[in-house]
Amino acid sequence: MQTVSIRHTQSYDPDILYRSVCEHFEALILAADLSADMHVLLKPNLLAGRDPSLGVTTHPALIQAVALRLRELGVKHITLADSPGGLYTPASLRKVYSACKLNPLREILTLNEDVTSGERDGFSILTPVLQADYLINLPKLKTHGLTVMSASVKNLFGCIPGLRKPELHCVYPTIEAFTALLLDLSAAVKPHLTLVDAVDCMEGNGPGGGKVRPMGYTLCSRDVYATDEIAAKLMALQPSMAPTIRLARKRGLCDPQAIQQIGDNLIPANPPFILPDSIITKERFFSTRGLFHHFFGRKRTYPVILADKCIGCGLCGESCPKHLIDIMSKKAVIARKGCISCFCCQEMCPVHAIDVVRKRAW
Ligand code: SF4
Ligand code: SF4
Structure with a gap:
């Protein structure tokens, strides 16, 4: 027990x-x-x-x-x-x-x-x-x-x-x-x-x-x-x-x-917790956009930099296991190939400047 x-x-x-x-x-x-x-x-x-x-x-x-x-x-x-x-x-x-x-x-x-x-x-x-x-x-x-x-x-x-x-x-x-x-x-x-x-x-x-x-x-x-x-x-x-x-x-x-x-009695969240954008739930999968992505091969989620929010601190690059992120003109830039969608970059960003998109595999 x-x-x-x-x-x-x-x-x-x-x-x-x-x-x-x-x-x-x-x-x-x-x-x-x-x-x-x-x-x-x-x-x-x-x-x-x-x-x-x-x-x-x-x-x-x-x-x-x-x-x-x-x-x-x-x-x-x-x-x-x-x-x-x-x-x-x-x-x-x-x-x-x-x-x-x-x-x-x-x-x-x-x-x-x-x-x-x-x-x-x-x-x-x-x-x-x-x-x-x-x-x-x-x-x-x-x-x-x-x-x-x-x-x-x-x-x-x-x-x-x-x-x-x-x-x-x-x-x-x-x-x-x-x-x-x-x-x-x-x-x-x-x-x-x-x-x-x-x-x-x-x-x-x-x-x-x-x-x-x-x-x-x-x-x-x-x-x-x-x-x-x-x-x-x-x-x-x-x-x-x-x-x-x-x-x-x-x-x-x-x-x-x-x-x-x-x-004490446990009362579950109502409504349930909102999940991260990177998680493809059944509801998201069966949405018009989800089905479109599925049938046209856009099944994976990837990080994208929101340049207007990025302050060029470099914390995302420090934590990227694949070393895909450079700072160019004081903004982070993610190299397209090799991303494993681990989102270590997103979790370290102090100003929420990394968004998630679904794309074809790079
Ligand atoms: S998701 Fe992971 S591998 Fe891809 S850029 Fe971010 S930290 Fe690097
Ligand atoms: S951690 Fe965020 S603010 Fe810092 S360089 Fe990366 S994207 Fe820009």
Whole structure:
């Protein structure tokens, strides 16, 4: 039986969050897992340096509530670590911490600046993740242009250091291969606990360029796959549409019938979450435009630069695994051939200057 604790968490008010975190810890009897000398690692979603109000990153108030509860339970060593998109250097990490409003948390935890990594099960993994005695996965619930949803399993991709992530997109260019990689990685990392920030979620062109969708929940479980099942339910997303859920079920890692929901009643999103433009749903497929694209060979989605919005920052080029993006006359230009539609470029763009179109294969 996989248990998922569900709590209404209406806002990022510190008292409300603290209460929810305490209730999750009590419901799952987590105090028994912890001891004073343990090194506990918090792994939030810090995709990029964005203000918490944009719904891109795990909210600092939730991280603070978890750290406070851990401290009360006697835990002395708490570290926060993630590898955001783009470069992975102490300077780039400090920038992200500052933009994500994490600096005030330095009083109760350590913000990691160690950019070394080691190996586990064939993966290059951040050193603090490898050294942790207890790993708490703190994803943000969002839509995702490649994997449809980003929650528990997808968040662990940030355990891979810096530009090794785009390299893996090249080695595993199809969604099937990339999904298998994500599940292998989550088996290698094996978080002890997952607590999902679903207070303000993201819909539309997530994980970086969508709109905030307030849902008012936190979800918590020892099981990453069960948490994703419940997160998909909250988004009112067909589980079969999320490749990580599909594969987890196929591998026998999760049985939706065996999930025990405890705590508050979960009310799925109504209307369902808006999906990214890159995802071809049944409705989009059967539209006049969708059928036209299908029969005339325009089946794939590709990124296009909106030149009037582009500020020439180059972040998209830094994260493109195929090195297809150059800055010319202070605007990004995508080379036409070789794109694997991973949308790493789109998720890093700070000003939503990358759109999605369906085209013939380049
Ligand atoms: S151009 Fe964008 S979508 Fe295409 S390979 Fe590069 S990062 Fe991926
Ligand atoms: S498309 Fe976005 S990320 Fe790329 S250079 Fe322009 S503003 Fe920067």
